[in-house]
Amino acid sequence: MYCRVSSLKQTIDGSGLDSQEHRCRRYAEQHGYVVEKVFTDDVSGGGDFLKRKGMVALLEYLRRRRTTDYVVIFDDLKRFARDTLFHLQLRAQMDRYNARIECLNFRFEDTPEGKFVEIIHAAQGQLEREQNGRQTVQKMCARLEQGYFVFHAPIGYRYEKVGHHGKLLVLNEPYASVIKEALEGFASGRFQTQAEMRRYLEGCECIPKNAKGQIAKKRTADLLKHPAYAGYVEHERWGISFRKGQHEPLISLETYRKNQERLNGKPLVPTRKDLNKEFPLRGFVVCGDCGHPYTASFTKGKTKYHPYYVCQQRRCDSYGKSIRRADLEGAFETVLKHMTPSKEVFALAMAMLKDQWNKREEIQSTQEKEHQKTLAEIEQKIEKVIDMMIDANSDIVRQNLTKRLAQLEKEKLITEGQINATAQPLRSLESIARTSLDFLANPRKLWESERLEDKRAVLKLAFAEPWAYHRNEGARTPNFSLPFKALDEISPPQNEVVPPVRLELTLPKEPDFESG
Known part of the structure; x- marks a missing residue:
């Protein structure tokens, strides 16, 4: 028998696997079959079936006993595969190992008409999977547009249900304090290189590390580039521009900006x-x-x-x-x-x-005026770009103007952050x-x-x-x-x-x- 749910959470919180196994065992009893082994998976049915550990184990089991005629029972055709191409490949693999497939809600027939119906059902499963995926992305985009972070919580944060916000990122100690010190230390120059910052994090017991007690180089760069730590959200691939988030920031926008400048500047000699x-x-x-x-x-x-x-x-x-x-x-x-x-x-x-x-107050006042002037210039540019988008007749021109508008909006947010920073009393x-x-x-x-x-x-x-x-x-x-x-x-x-x-x-x- 083969049973599958789409995620580990369904395995832990739900009873999907147990229900499937129960129905399959009843089917086996009704048809006089002896259940020899049960294989399970807790991953999506879309994509390559060879990435499913339970399915790989099932195929290996059949390969080693190809001289024995086995019947493989599925609760639902969608548990077999939710991708038309991989459905056909998996069917061919089962035939190669002399295994017959039986499903509780679908009858396999080795006729032209039966194969046609089977392909239609497999394609329907793929359609439903892709539609569900699209719907999920649309919901996530809508949340992002409102300033809500929707992905796996970055280290230093955790999700918590907060009033009308629903699931919202909140600070997670002691991780938050450690990440804050690391990010601010890099911005201030306390950590001259990413290697120094990484070594600091490796010395903190609460920070997760690999089996060797180390933190990957890419992970350090990802921490420095993550706008969520400054209280902002962004997803360029989904068309979500840089915008202020609903969650509490860990560092200031100015600190985030300094880190980006350091990352994009001339690299220092590694530690x-x-x-x-x-x-x-x-x-x-x-x-x-x-x-x-x-x-x-x-x-x-x-x-x-x-x-x-x-x-x-x-x-x-x-x-x-x-x-x-x-x-x-x-x-x-x-x-x-x-x-x-x-x-x-x-x-x-x-x-x-x-x-x-004491003279810094005068300098701070001058800086605030300069930032206000810069903000006014950016707002004028935004208005011009919007007017150009309205008059544009070409889709390519509109796309380029949309990118330019997103960049100006990001510059506006950064400048507003600088104004807020200089407006704070010394x-x-x-x-x-x-x-x-x-x-x-x-x-x-x-x-x-x-x-x-x-x-x-x-x-x-x-x-x-x-x-x-x-x-x-x-x-x-x-x-x-x-x-x-x-x-x-x-x-x-x-x-x-x-x-x-x-x-x-x-x-x-x-x-x-x-x-x-």
């Missing part, structure tokens, strides 16, 4: 794959002789393994000469310790920053600068974190270029990033640590140390 917690300075610290990044590994001793950094440039004087990890990383921590600024210099820098921060400098000040006051504190991402952040934010270390002469003078240079001096070790005061600096573009 090194050999970074690990055992050697956080790998790729950043360079040889004092040749300037190439040190590699790192463990060397086996008599009783244990010893960690070393080593230069592998053959023409270098330090080639193959190992440096103990404790010596090199100890010297680096000394550099971090000396980076604490004095109280006087820090207070002066704070006063200067507050003055610059928070005070003190209210948003706790993290920045903590780092500037004591970068060593972040370095002592157990997370590799935090250690790599110190290297990016505190240094303008890789740090050189010579195996005999020790550490070379580091080139610090602009925020630390702006403090005018680096306090000596005996100076007191600056007490927590809130501050945030605009940092320069982060250098890429992973390319070494």
Whole structure:
């Protein structure tokens, strides 16, 4: 016997398979047949029958016992196949294995008239399937046009019935917070490459991964490109233009726009794959002789393994000469310790920053006026395109104008999002600068974190270029990033640590140390 329902949900929530099997068993009893085996599927009957595991198992069962005359019982002809071509191919396969087909609601006849009727019934099944598919797409399009997301919920969301909305995307924690941090981190430059963002997600236990504990490259790009996270919906293939959705956004439209610009811009050098917690300075610290990044590994001793950094440039004087990890990383921590600024210099820098921060209100007001001007220009273009569509006599011209109109509508939404962002009142400098000040006051504190991402952040934010270390002469003078240079001096070790005061600096573009 063969029983099939169209989806796994019908198998779990319904009794379709059990009902079919019950009717088929009664049919077998009435005709004196002994049921030897039951095969089931929970997939659609359209398309290639070889993609149905239950059908493949049935055909293999018949192939191995082709000398035995079997009768294969179906509850309904539609359970056999809902595609005319594959119906005929499956029939031929059954005949090849000496199996006779019997159906509860259709009688197979090996006559010209019987075959004709059979083909008509198979074609009718295909017609119904395609009509159902069309109706489903039409309903989904209607929901999309109203701003409702209709596909599988993106990670960070789940569906929930909400009042008059029906099924609506709602935030799903803790996934939502993790995805939000990843998307905003990529937009801000915290994650310089998709590889860094992917590594962050792989370090979060709640995010689903493959059997190797990894996240596919395409999946990272899909997350960044997904407009649903910004609270918008779109489906170009169905003619649904970019529009505001009914669900709560995870990130701002401006953050989404920045991510698209980064994706479409010049790709950065991918993050090194050999970074690990055992050697956080790998790729950043360079040889004092040749300037190439040190590699790192463990060397086996008599009783244990010893960690070393080593230069592998053959023409270098330090080639193959190992440096103990404790010596090199100890010297680096000394550099971090000396980076604490004095109280006087820090207070002066704070006063200067507050003055610059207050001037941002003027800049924000200017930006809002520019966005308003851009919005007015876009609206004028939209009106012109609509007038041209009304006067157009060619279908090709109308199609091109429709595409242009959709693009202008998308630009309008993005500009409105920028206006909303600039219209928000600025928070005070003190209210948003706790993290920045903590780092500037004591970068060593972040370095002592157990997370590799935090250690790599110190290297990016505190240094303008890789740090050189010579195996005999020790550490070379580091080139610090602009925020630390702006403090005018680096306090000596005996100076007191600056007490927590809130501050945030605009940092320069982060250098890429992973390319070494």
